[in-house]
Amino acid sequence: MKNFYEATVTRPKLVLDVNLILKPIGVNVPCLVLINKEIVCNEIVSNIKTIAVQVGLLDPIDISILIKRQHPQAIEVMLVIDGYEIIPKYLNHATPQTSYIDTNNEWTLTIPNFYQWHHIITGQGWIE
Amino acid sequence: MLQDNFCSSPWFHIRLSPEGDYLPCRWTSIETSSSIHNVSNTTLSGYLKSNIMSDIRQDMIAGKSPDICKKCQYEQKQGKVSGRQRQLLKSIIVESEFNKTLCASPHWDDFEYSHIHNGQTKNTPCDLQIDLGNTCNSACIMCPPRYSSKGTEEHKKLHQIQPIIFADAPRIKNWSDNKTLVDKFVNELVDLPSIKYIHFLGGETLYMKSFYNICDQMINKGLAKDTIMGTTTNCTVYDDRIEHIIENFNTVHLGLSIESVTDLNDYIRWPSKINKVLDYVNKFLELRKHHNLFINLRITPSIFSIYHLDQLLEFMIKNRITAESCDILTDPSHLRIELLPTDIRKAVIGKLNKLVDRYNLQRSKNIIINRRVPETVDSVIGEVVFEYVDFLNNYKEPDDIEKSREDLIKFLHAYESIHNNKILDYLPEYEEFLRSYGY
Numbered sequence: 001m002k003n004f005y006e007a008t009v010t011r012p013k014l015v016l017d018v019n020l021i022l023k024p025i026g027v028n029v030p031c032l033v034l035i036n037k038e039i040v041c042n043e044i045v046s047n048i049k050t051i052a053v054q055v056g057l058l059d060p061i062d063i064s065i066l067i068k069r070q071h072p073q074a075i076e077v078m079l080v081i082d083g084y085e086i087i088p089k090y091l092n093h094a095t096p097q098t099s100y101i102d103t104n105n106e107w108t109l110t111i112p113n114f115y116q117w118h119h120i121i122t123g124q125g126w127i128e
Numbered sequence: 129m130l131q132d133n134f135c136s137s138p139w140f141h142i143r144l145s146p147e148g149d150y151l152p153c154r155w156t157s158i159e160t161s162s163s164i165h166n167v168s169n170t171t172l173s174g175y176l177k178s179n180i181m182s183d184i185r186q187d188m189i190a191g192k193s194p195d196i197c198k199k200c201q202y203e204q205k206q207g208k209v210s211g212r213q214r215q216l217l218k219s220i221i222v223e224s225e226f227n228k229t230l231c232a233s234p235h236w237d238d239f240e241y242s243h244i245h246n247g248q249t250k251n252t253p254c255d256l257q258i259d260l261g262n263t264c265n266s267a268c269i270m271c272p273p274r275y276s277s278k279g280t281e282e283h284k285k286l287h288q289i290q291p292i293i294f295a296d297a298p299r300i301k302n303w304s305d306n307k308t309l310v311d312k313f314v315n316e317l318v319d320l321p322s323i324k325y326i327h328f329l330g331g332e333t334l335y336m337k338s339f340y341n342i343c344d345q346m347i348n349k350g351l352a353k354d355t356i357m358g359t360t361t362n363c364t365v366y367d368d369r370i371e372h373i374i375e376n377f378n379t380v381h382l383g384l385s386i387e388s389v390t391d392l393n394d395y396i397r398w399p400s401k402i403n404k405v406l407d408y409v410n411k412f413l414e415l416r417k418h419h420n421l422f423i424n425l426r427i428t429p430s431i432f433s434i435y436h437l438d439q440l441l442e443f444m445i446k447n448r449i450t451a452e453s454c455d456i457l458t459d460p461s462h463l464r465i466e467l468l469p470t471d472i473r474k475a476v477i478g479k480l481n482k483l484v485d486r487y488n489l490q491r492s493k494n495i496i497i498n499r500r501v502p503e504t505v506d507s508v509i510g511e512v513v514f515e516y517v518d519f520l521n522n523y524k525e526p527d528d529i530e531k532s533r534e535d536l537i538k539f540l541h542a543y544e545s546i547h548n549n550k551i552l553d554y555l556p557e558y559e560e561f562l563r564s565y566g567y
Contacts, residue, residue: 001130001227002130003130003189003190003191004130004188004189004190004243006130007130007230010227011231014227014228057228058232082225082228115220115225116233119220124217124220124498124501125217125500125501
């Protein structure tokens with residue numbers, strides 16, 4: 001971008017690359033995954049599954065994962081956004097605070113504005 | 129290009145010079161700046177909204193780099209963390225993801241407003257550097273006299289002894305000695321809704337009445353509890369009032385200006401006494417245990433202090449003190465590290481490499497812009513050590529090296545004639561080198 005005018009033109013086109021990786025523990029774990037209320041996975045996960053979606057730069061990111069497990073099944077979650085590891089590194093921001101889903105309760109993560117949120121959770125200093 | 133030149137600082141930061149003149153940035157050279165705006169005739173907000181600042185913002189929006197940004201541009205070319213990078217981070221803009229972080233910045237609306245309105249802004253300043261004046265109890269040999277009242281008086285004598293090496297130094301009238309102006313300044317702070325960070329600079333701030341006066345007023349008027357206050361001390365003064373200040377500000381960033389943990393510090397930061405300096409450092413470290421006090425070193429290594437830098441860095445490691453990005457001394461030119469003879473240069477590199485091995489220091493994978501985050505202390509210390517190792521390994525000897533070394537001897541003779549000391553009493557390892565140039 002040569003100048004700020006070009007930034008105003010580019011801004012609406014910018015997206016975040018969201019990669020959600022589901023690793024089944026045990027075999028054939030039924031998973032329902034929604035990103036921003038859209039179903040991106042509604043299937044039985046037997047092998048490591050990567051869900052790749054793009055989200056508008058300024059859009060919030062809401063992730064919901066619901067599994068129907070039978071003991072001792074589980075799903076291990078990894079989340080990478082624009083190349084930055086988010087889960088498991090910052091799993092304290094998920095509800096419940098885990099990257100290992102071994103209950104049939106909903107697992108959620110909400111990120112309002114990714115880069116501002118990332119600045120704060122990584123302790124980069126004060127902002128207005 | 130916008131990515132190479134844009135800085136968000138003109139949207140939230142301004143500086144006051146020791147005389148009370150407004151400056152657009154803490155990294156701007158005072159010597160090359162002139163201002164019609166003074167604390168006596170312009171408010172803090174008024175200066176941020178002035179035509180001078182609007183013009184700078186317009187340059188930023190156009191992707192240009194104004195002259196005031198030369199220092200940051202130079203630092204970035206040297207691979208150092210620049211002031212521009214630090215200011216961008218306050219707007220959550222990082223160069224590695226410039227386009228996206230600019231567009232996602234919480235200051236986007238402010239930039240866009242200025243884009244539409246010819247550089248104007250509705251903002252008020254939230255990041256201030258306030259130079260209180262140059263009252264100082266020290267005359268450090270590398271310090272420009274405009275930053276030290278004691279240095280100014282010495283330079284008048286030095287100018288008589290070596291007029292080519294030492295320019296005459298005009299005396300400075302501190303704006304903060306004027307009580308009316310100080311009260312006006314504090315009242316303006318109270319009216320600002322947004323002050324986040326205020327950095328006071330001297331002189332020696334802990335030696336200045338105005339420092340305590342302004343801090344006390346900020347505490348009494350309820351401003352301090354939400355404000356991060358920074359200052360720098362040469363560690364030759366400890367006044368109990370600093371404890372009250374540290375207790376009452378939200379956070380205090382204290383920069384310690386020491387060059388060596390050996391008595392070489394006494395020669396360079398004349399007339400300090402290293403035992404007393406270390407006593408005071410320990411008092412600050414004790415305070416750090418109980419308060420939001422962040423301590424870092426503000427060192428300016430020279431041809432002399434570089435010799436014992438390993439000991440200073442070890443002191444940092446042992447006490448978990450960080451430092452700002454490696455500050456390479458360029459002025460006075462005859463104190464530059466680049467004038468070292470090859471054997472001493474190799475010896476210094478060897479000592480630093482031993483330090484790296486002894487503490488198993490690692491290069492950090494990413495550049496750390498904000499070096500004042502407690503969680504990154506270990507990484508920052510490692511980065512500081514490697515910055516100096518890299519600089520010593522890679523610098524090229526300057527073209528004027530022989531003349532500069534001869535000037536160094538004249539510089540030493542002049543200083544030592546008024547300080548009554550001798551560098552070889554502190555650095556006997558330099559005897560062969562200095563004698564060969566006529567010391």
